[in-house]
Amino acid sequence: MYDILIKRGKYPDFEAGTFIEGNVAIIGDKIVAIGDVEGDAKRVIDATGRVVSPGFIDIHMHEEQFLEDGEKYIISELMLLMGVTTALGGNCGVNRQDVKVFREVIERLGGAPINYMVLAGYNSERVKMGVGRHEPATDEQIEALTEKLRSEVEDGAYGISFGVEYDPGMPYEEVMKVLKGMPQEDLFVSMHYRDDSTGAIDSINEMISFAKESGKRFQISHLSSCSCMGQMEEAMPLINKAIAENPRLDYDTYPYNAFSTEIGTAVFEDGCFEQWGKGPEDLFMTSGKYKNQFCTMETFKEIRRDDPHVRLVAFVMNEHEIAEAIANPSCGMIGSDGGVNRNAGHPRTSGTFPRVLGKYVREDKVISLIDALRKMTWAPAKRLDLTQKGRIAVGCDADITIFDPETIKDGSTFENIFIKPVGIDAVIVNGQLAVDHNEIVNARAGEFMPGPYTKK
Numbered sequence: 001m002y003d004i005l006i007k008r009g010k011y012p013d014f015e016a017g018t019f020i021e022g023n024v025a026i027i028g029d030k031i032v033a034i035g036d037v038e039g040d041a042k043r044v045i046d047a048t049g050r051v052v053s054p055g056f057i058d059i060h061m062h063e064e065q066f067l068e069d070g071e072k073y074i075i076s077e078l079m080l081l082m083g084v085t086t087a088l089g090g091n092c093g094v095n096r097q098d099v100k101v102f103r104e105v106i107e108r109l110g111g112a113p114i115n116y117m118v119l120a121g122y123n124s125e126r127v128k129m130g131v132g133r134h135e136p137a138t139d140e141q142i143e144a145l146t147e148k149l150r151s152e153v154e155d156g157a158y159g160i161s162f163g164v165e166y167d168p169g170m171p172y173e174e175v176m177k178v179l180k181g182m183p184q185e186d187l188f189v190s191m192h193y194r195d196d197s198t199g200a201i202d203s204i205n206e207m208i209s210f211a212k213e214s215g216k217r218f219q220i221s222h223l224s225s226c227s228c229m230g231q232m233e234e235a236m237p238l239i240n241k242a243i244a245e246n247p248r249l250d251y252d253t254y255p256y257n258a259f260s261t262e263i264g265t266a267v268f269e270d271g272c273f274e275q276w277g278k279g280p281e282d283l284f285m286t287s288g289k290y291k292n293q294f295c296t297m298e299t300f301k302e303i304r305r306d307d308p309h310v311r312l313v314a315f316v317m318n319e320h321e322i323a324e325a326i327a328n329p330s331c332g333m334i335g336s337d338g339g340v341n342r343n344a345g346h347p348r349t350s351g352t353f354p355r356v357l358g359k360y361v362r363e364d365k366v367i368s369l370i371d372a373l374r375k376m377t378w379a380p381a382k383r384l385d386l387t388q389k390g391r392i393a394v395g396c397d398a399d400i401t402i403f404d405p406e407t408i409k410d411g412s413t414f415e416n417i418f419i420k421p422v423g424i425d426a427v428i429v430n431g432q433l434a435v436d437h438n439e440i441v442n443a444r445a446g447e448f449m450p451g452p453y454t455k456k
């Protein structure tokens, strides 16, 4: 007797590059049979005309803020509704709480909507230590910060992350000392670049150099928001060449022509408009006093001064360059960069994966369905050493997203990130039905996944 039998769908075989029509049987938290399998099951899901995909793995997102928002799930529920079954938080140098706290809360709540992994964010620790955003850390501070990251990794963080742009005072040498101070040779490191647009190529070269000199597994974060302002033509071959020489390097990207971050950050320092060739009218506020309004120079200056945590969406990226970053056949993964702050955020938080499948696969045809799925499942699984995830195969974890390739589409907008996507029939996490026709039916099927160097 199977627990779940998914019938008549088609599932990807990434090695063959094709879809296979057949059934998928689950017992407990594992896929136990695929193909011609028949038999009794406690639950049968008819997947006629549907794709039975490995659950999407979001390699770049920002986790819950349990300390600020209370012990509840906001972001991961949105992720689950768009088909994500495993996600890696703690990117861009930012942690919302220590990994120990994060883990304890998830365990106390009896699980999470998705399988959760986190990185330890360097910038958050740097700020906590009182290092100014525009000044370099001293050698003593670097040693103490590195020690803190080492202990976070031993407490369960999967790797570490940097947001170089957010602390412009952080020189190359500081980052390199931290990287070299981490003893794990194969440690996963993600980095939000130093600068975008006219600064993109120099920033990409800097990251290629960090990757090469440190030897770590190195992930360039959300490439689109770095170099979709006219630099992709130069950036793409540069990255592809670097990856060919150093297979430990890769990148992730998200499918929107606007990025989102807090108005008080260094991103919006003097000169930013000239650099992007845009103005305050291209910035949209998603929280605070002027929520859901585009900026004027007056409101921009007022809020940057008085309410620096207000989130801004900046429409500064070019569509064809976003498509290039997504479609690149040699490398790259889809990562949402999603997150929610004070109930506001960017639609990528709840729309990224359906948007790639609806807009970029079905409508614009810039990438095939199987290649897009590979970049959302198998590629990040391999990247994160999740050998039991990212494939529909016997013995693999039963993390599965069933969707209609003819209708799947993102729903969320810049005004409302809580609009659900359409076209997703079911999401299964660790063998348990978690989403049934757009409704969460089990928000505790996921668990905290400690990193490979966890000691405690």
Ligand SMILES: [Zn+2]
Residues within 6 Å of the ligand: 091, 092, 163, 192, 221, 222
């Ligand atoms: Zn970032």
